[in-house]
Amino acid sequence: MQQAEQALNAAGEWLDVGRLEDIPRQGARVVRRTEGDIAIFRTLDDQLFALRDRCPHKGGPLSQGMVHGLQVACPLHDWKIHLDSGQAVAPDAGCAARFPVRLDGERVLLSLLPEEGCPER
Amino acid sequence: MKEKLVLIGNGMAGMRTVEELLKIDPQQYDITVFGAEPCGNYNRIMLSPVLAGEKTIDQIMLNDEAWYAEHNITLHTGREVLDIDRARRLVKADGGIEAGYDRLILATGSRPFMIPLPGGDLDGVIGFRDIQDVNLMLAAAGKPGGKAVVIGGGLLGLEAANGLLSQGMQVSVVHLLDRLMERQLDETAAGLLKFSLERRGLQFLMEAQTEAILGQQRVEAVRFRDGTEIPADLVVMAVGIRPNVELATRIGLHCERGVVVSDTLQTYDPRIYAVGECVQHRGQTYGLVAPLFEQARVCANHLARHGIARYEGSLTSTKLKVTGIDLFSAGDFIGDEQTEELLLQDSSRGIYRKVVLRDNRIQGAVMYGDTIDGTWYFELMRDGTDVSAFRENLLFGQAHLGDSGHGDDNRVAAMADSAEICGCNGVCKGEIVRAISDKKLFTLEEVRAHTKASSSCGSCTGLVETLLAHTLGGDYSATPNRKPLCACSEYTHDEIRAAILKQELKSMSAVQRFLEWKTSDGCPKCRTALNYYLLCAWPGEYQDDNQSRFINERVHANIQKDGSYSVVPRMWGGETTPAELRAIAEIAEKYRVPTVHVTGGQRIDLLGVKKDDLPGIWGDLSRAGFVSGHAYGKAVRTVKTCVGKDWCRFGTQDSTQMGIDLEKMIWGSWTPHKFKLAVSGCPRNCAEATIKDFGVVAVDSGWELHVGGNGGVKVRATDFLCAVRTEDEVKEYCAAFLQLYRENAHYLERTAPWIERVGLSWVKQRIVEDDENRRALVERFLYSQQFSQVDPWKARAEGLDHHEYTPIKQLG
Numbered sequence: 044m045q046q047a048e049q050a051l052n053a054a055g056e057w058l059d060v061g062r063l064e065d066i067p068r069q070g071a072r073v074v075r076r077t078e079g080d081i082a083i084f085r086t087l088d089d090q091l092f093a094l095r096d097r098c099p100h101k102g103g104p105l106s107q108g109m110v111h112g113l114q115v116a117c118p119l120h121d122w123k124i125h126l127d128s129g130q131a132v133a134p135d136a137g138c139a140a141r142f143p144v145r146l147d148g149e150r151v152l153l154s155l156l157p158e159e160g161c162p163e164r
Numbered sequence: 165m166k167e168k169l170v171l172i173g174n175g176m177a178g179m180r181t182v183e184e185l186l187k188i189d190p191q192q193y194d195i196t197v198f199g200a201e202p203c204g205n206y207n208r209i210m211l212s213p214v215l216a217g218e219k220t221i222d223q224i225m226l227n228d229e230a231w232y233a234e235h236n237i238t239l240h241t242g243r244e245v246l247d248i249d250r251a252r253r254l255v256k257a258d259g260g261i262e263a264g265y266d267r268l269i270l271a272t273g274s275r276p277f278m279i280p281l282p283g284g285d286l287d288g289v290i291g292f293r294d295i296q297d298v299n300l301m302l303a304a305a306g307k308p309g310g311k312a313v314v315i316g317g318g319l320l321g322l323e324a325a326n327g328l329l330s331q332g333m334q335v336s337v338v339h340l341l342d343r344l345m346e347r348q349l350d351e352t353a354a355g356l357l358k359f360s361l362e363r364r365g366l367q368f369l370m371e372a373q374t375e376a377i378l379g380q381q382r383v384e385a386v387r388f389r390d391g392t393e394i395p396a397d398l399v400v401m402a403v404g405i406r407p408n409v410e411l412a413t414r415i416g417l418h419c420e421r422g423v424v425v426s427d428t429l430q431t432y433d434p435r436i437y438a439v440g441e442c443v444q445h446r447g448q449t450y451g452l453v454a455p456l457f458e459q460a461r462v463c464a465n466h467l468a469r470h471g472i473a474r475y476e477g478s479l480t481s482t483k484l485k486v487t488g489i490d491l492f493s494a495g496d497f498i499g500d501e502q503t504e505e506l507l508l509q510d511s512s513r514g515i516y517r518k519v520v521l522r523d524n525r526i527q528g529a530v531m532y533g534d535t536i537d538g539t540w541y542f543e544l545m546r547d548g549t550d551v552s553a554f555r556e557n558l559l560f561g562q563a564h565l566g567d568s569g570h571g572d573d574n575r576v577a578a579m580a581d582s583a584e585i586c587g588c589n590g591v592c593k594g595e596i597v598r599a600i601s602d603k604k605l606f607t608l609e610e611v612r613a614h615t616k617a618s619s620s621c622g623s624c625t626g627l628v629e630t631l632l633a634h635t636l637g638g639d640y641s642a643t644p645n646r647k648p649l650c651a652c653s654e655y656t657h658d659e660i661r662a663a664i665l666k667q668e669l670k671s672m673s674a675v676q677r678f679l680e681w682k683t684s685d686g687c688p689k690c691r692t693a694l695n696y697y698l699l700c701a702w703p704g705e706y707q708d709d710n711q712s713r714f715i716n717e718r719v720h721a722n723i724q725k726d727g728s729y730s731v732v733p734r735m736w737g738g739e740t741t742p743a744e745l746r747a748i749a750e751i752a753e754k755y756r757v758p759t760v761h762v763t764g765g766q767r768i769d770l771l772g773v774k775k776d777d778l779p780g781i782w783g784d785l786s787r788a789g790f791v792s793g794h795a796y797g798k799a800v801r802t803v804k805t806c807v808g809k810d811w812c813r814f815g816t817q818d819s820t821q822m823g824i825d826l827e828k829m830i831w832g833s834w835t836p837h838k839f840k841l842a843v844s845g846c847p848r849n850c851a852e853a854t855i856k857d858f859g860v861v862a863v864d865s866g867w868e869l870h871v872g873g874n875g876g877v878k879v880r881a882t883d884f885l886c887a888v889r890t891e892d893e894v895k896e897y898c899a900a901f902l903q904l905y906r907e908n909a910h911y912l913e914r915t916a917p918w919i920e921r922v923g924l925s926w927v928k929q930r931i932v933e934d935d936e937n938r939r940a941l942v943e944r945f946l947y948s949q950q951f952s953q954v955d956p957w958k959a960r961a962e963g964l965d966h967h968e969y970t971p972i973k974q975l976g
Contacts, residue, residue, distance in 0.1 A: 060973040069711035072972035118715040
């Protein structure tokens with residue numbers, strides 16, 4: 044509860060959400076919040092990305108998709124989303140908002156302040 | 165310093181190669197393009213519609229000059245390349261332009277063959293090859309009452325003649341032989357074609373040999389061998405094309421009919437590649453667009469140093485680009501003593517079809533009037549499919565039996581623009597046609613990506629391919645010779661499966677390394693397939709890779725549109741008890757399951773379960789005695805049964821117990837696609853066993869076994885495999901069939917298309933006729949079952965894969 048309050052009070056600050064090993068390689072985990080879930084993806088080479096857990100197509104949970112290279116395939120209709128930009132892979136168009144995420148040692152730190160560039164946060 | 169790539173020939177094949185190269189490696193080369201024509205790159209196969217006034221030049225441009233600038237490509241238009249200094253690797257064009265190269269692509273295309281006739285150099289005597297020819301024709305057509313003579317009654321000549329006719333000219337077609345398009349049509353089809361072209365107003369002079377073209381400065385008439393003359397303001401020579409090897413010959417490259425290239429599209433100078441109509445590959449030259457595109461893809465692969473693609477030649481088919489005349493031809497449609505002919509002729513409907521078979525495989529086909537099944541015949545021909553199982557229906561076309569969402573209305577050309585083609589994604593004909601022309605799409609994959617048509621259930625794929633053919637015009641041929649598993653690899657499903665066994669590849673990374681995967685960790689398409697192939701090849705050894713499974717199989721439940729899941733417990737043979745029903749009812753209430761539904765496979769579906777609740781609900785189901793029903797997997801699904809002789813007055817055997825026994829033997833098995841069974845207690849077949857992957861129908865003397873059926877997108881009734889006497893035999897044949905399918909089918913290929921591909925007789929040989937092989941299959945199946953009959957629900961209720969079902973963090 045304390046951490047949750049901290050997150051709400053200080054949007055934009057880094058929030059410790061867990062350990063790197065909690066997220067499977069080529070997989071994702073979800074940070075659940077009332078304003079909409081955030082998916083944290085871990086690629087094969089241990090890069091981390093965080094996106095709003097909502098496909099721009101029909102709102103599918105991207106966290107449940109298959110991670111390959113720097114993309115994730117939405118589980119509902121197989122739209123591909125670039126993890127590093129949140130943009131749908133052309134010719135599809137749309138985006139999922141990005142959130143800053145980084146690694147501090149083994150800890151995964153997430154900011155709840157979405158980055159610019161995607162109209163729907 | 166980037167390497168330098170020079171392309172000579174700004175046409176479709178050369179530019180397609182550049183585009184393919186930019187797709188896979190945009191950075192490797194500085195690219196320079198020389199084009200003899202004064203404009204950007206355009207779609208040459210659309211010249212006929214331009215001539216016919218159905219399209220404008222602007223509509224057929226593929227890449228305008230801005231595109232070249234945007235991709236940092238230096239474009240020299242209107243510059244003919246005069247020489248190439250191969251020692252200094254320098255291209256010299258007119259106007260004194262020079263360009264050095266590290267790699268060179270020759271794509272000089274072809275030239276119309278001009279018969280060396282007296283008067284052949286007069287004004288108004290032209291070929292039909294480029295925009296300039298079209299402009300000359302349009303100019304000639306501008307004068308009222310103009311008369312045109314087209315020499316050549318082949319594909320190109322007839323398209324030219326039809327175009328000039330629609331521009332208001334009087335057109336005569338002169339043909340040396342007694343039959344039009346003799347390379348593509350047999351006598352009957354050629355006769356039908358001639359008849360309908362005559363009705364449009366074309367005149368034909370058959371078996372006429374042109375002797376001279378007459379005139380002073382400009383053409384005035386054409387004279388024939390028999391002395392007759394006809395007046396002409398324009399003469400179009402369309403007797404054929406010749407690969408343009410002028411430049412290649414001049415610089416000393418080995419040429420025969422065309423520039424000779426290897427399977428990697430390299431000429432005898434390994435720094436020089438050649439693609440397109442100027443090329444001769446394994447003795448063949450090609451003038452159609454699909455082979456050129458295949459060549460382009462392979463050539464780009466080598467230019468990008470991937471070095472793994474090979475071009476192995478193309479099968480081609482032909483359609484005539486004359487609006488309102490449907491004509492299709494492919495392969496050897498004449499045949500010989502060893503071939504058989506199937507014929508369908510319906511004169512009042514204007515329909516003619518001929519299919520030539522050799523050993524029950526299609527060698528060639530000619531169609532006139534209704535060509536909707538052309539793509540189907542072509543596919544059967546390309547795959548070498550044994551058609552004996554459906555020979556009697558072959559001529560009537562791909563049975564549209566239950567082709568969901570379309571009924572039998574498949575006449576694409578006649579459809580209104582508002583007609584829905586793709587029922588899954590709501591895409592209309594007009595949208596697809598617009599996307600093809602506006603976005604310059606050439607392949608099914610591109611249409612899928614841009615419009616989503618045919619990208620879901622795939623039942624409209626044939627319609628979309630037909631639309632592509634119609635919109636692009638004739639020589640679009642639908643399918644490449646070999647289909648790699650996905651874009652990550654050059655290898656086909658079969659090649660990959662064979663390599664896994666032969667090389668004893670036992671992990672995904674080993675397969676990807678050995679077969680030179682182009683991506684670091686594959687894509688959803690290949691990872692799911694590889695995971696299955698490895699699991700099937702190395703039971704007990706291969707470690708199932710959760711991250712290479714689609715969400716449903718990863719979490720052992722079906723994802724729904726709102727992100728919730730559905731849960732279907734197994735009910736052996738579709739039989740249940742009051743105690744089981746009570747347990748399900750209590751569990752459904754405890755977890756507030758919003759919808760409880762009975763499935764088509766005689767199971768109970770609990771819909772709308774939250775993901776976090778899955779392990780809990782499974783624990784409760786497990787304690788009540790249930791295991792996973794695998795309703796979410798490419799796996800053995802259900803065995804549907806009727807009540808059989810225990811209750812039914814018609815029942816001949818105990819079908820319910822048979823179903824239960826089968827299900828207990830095969831549950832838990834992973835398969836290329838879902839696998840459903842049914843057992844009926846008598847030939848009334850209440851369990852609908854004849855539309856299942858494996859169907860059993862009890863008869864008084866024992867059991868009939870049926871295979872390869874399915875409901876769904878395209879209903880297919882089963883083929884009869886054999887009849888057996890005992891329950892043990894039913895189990896033995898079932899296990900053998902299932903294992904054969906597991907070991908041989910492509911991932912995501914159901915038994916119905918699999919059997920159509922390999923042929924029922926192939927299956928029978930391995931299961932019915934070869935006792936030893938059948939028993940070996942059973943043995944391998946039972947061995948693999950040791951490792952797969954572990955209830956995934958119980959394990960997860962006890963904590964396995966905990967991370968899948970819980971958020972990493974809960975806020976607020």
